[in-house]
Amino acid sequence: MPFSIDNAVRPLEPLVAVDDRPLLLKGGTIISMDEQVGDLAEGDILIEGSRIAAIGASLRCDDAEIVDVSGMILIPGFVDCHRHAWEAPLRHLNPNSSNLLDYCCATHFTFGPHYRPIDIYAGTLLTAISGIDTGITTFIDNCHNARSDDHAAAGLAAWQHSGVRALFAPGPPLTGAWDEAGWPAHRLAELATRLGPETPERLVELGLMAQLLPDVWAQARAMGLPIVSEIPAPELADAIRKLAADGELGPDNIFNHITALPADVLALLCEAGVRTNVCPRSDAQYGIGDGGMRAFQAALDAGLEPGFSIDNETSYSGDMFGEMRTEFFLQRAMAQRDRFGGAKGVPPLTIRQVLKAATIDGARCAGLDDRCGSLVPGKQADLIMIRATDINLHPVSNAFGAVVQGADRGNIDSVLIGGRFCKRHGQIRGLDQGKLMSLVTATQTYLFAAHGYKPDLFCDTHDSLGREFPELTRFWN
Structure with a gap:
């Protein structure tokens, strides 16, 4: 039976038509x-x-x-260009995480395979409602745990119930069993039937999350859908150069992180019209590339106009204020260091530029700048x-x-x-916070029990979650 949620469980009242009165x-x-x-x-x-x-x-x-x-x-409204909304029930589980492996061990390799459709719904809805609270009115949801048609439908339903604008981009999980039959064309086609009429007033649009896989990209392109990819390491530079040489890059590509990419590769992205975003806190906390120290400035130097993205909430907060301030001080610190060392350096970043990245440039990244962002x-x-x-x-x-x-x-x-x-x-408006908390708590309790994890409210590390590193060829290649 296709995924549906009982109205008695929904924490938000159903959306009503916009008032005709100005x-x-x-x-x-x-x-x-x-x-x-x-x-x-x-x-x-x-x-x-x-x-x-x-x-x-x-x-x-x-x-x-x-x-x-x-x-x-x-x-x-703020635009978050890259969020894994399904992870919200794992909020702040791993605040001291220092690398990508720590992050994966607290999400993909442990709890991710246990997610049911209702857990995807709970996490996504919590992200959306929290977005309203913090002023984020548009998200690009990189749902890289869409294990079945029902998992993907649950994520889509949460956005539709929330009243938040979103580009929902389901993707395959990194580890664990999943329904690969008909991926991605069948799953995307099934989701497309749930979108409703294509009007400017429609709040939720569809995309695809996929790595550097032209054959998979072609299926999304046949449906006119944008493609979101994680680009968290300079080691992907050669693959991007080949894609550019083969004519595979275009304005329907959205690249996250773009951390420590060489200048020539950033120039290729600009020439192809690839949309980009940077993750100031994520890259710094997890040591992705050079820690994101120059990702934003390097993108600007290449002629790109990247948006900002929060990525996840397993280590830090989900608000755009933190993202803006982090990037401002990262760039200022690097510029001042260059100046102190006698280098000409770059002009200091301005507050207006930071807000631009969090609004209109984010809307461009989502392909929604004709609707929002200014x-x-x-x-x-x-x-x-x-x-x-x-x-x-x-x-x-x-x-x-x-x-x-x-x-x-x-x-x-x-x-x-x-x-x-x-x-x-x-x-x-229309929120029953008790229902929301019950829904999310039930998901967290189930996930912890399913993995056999005993929560410790005061621990510094999570060695009990393991440090194995499964093959990631499905996602990263």
């Missing part, structure tokens, strides 16, 4: 992330249905619901409202500085996605 947000500080719209110290945003209708000063609309947003900073009339109304009157932000001397360097999830008053309030006055 919504007029009055008197806020607006950071649009669009050069033509610009930024307004005090301005209004008129929303009609799911779209932004107008942005300006002293807007009027006689039949609109008026919302006073004075004392708030309005920005586009506040522009005609685009979908995906935005967040940050209370600038909170004690940690007041007084505001620089709006970009307040958002990137000062704010946190507690300052997010409201979140709109497609014109619909998903969070308002600090509360997530």
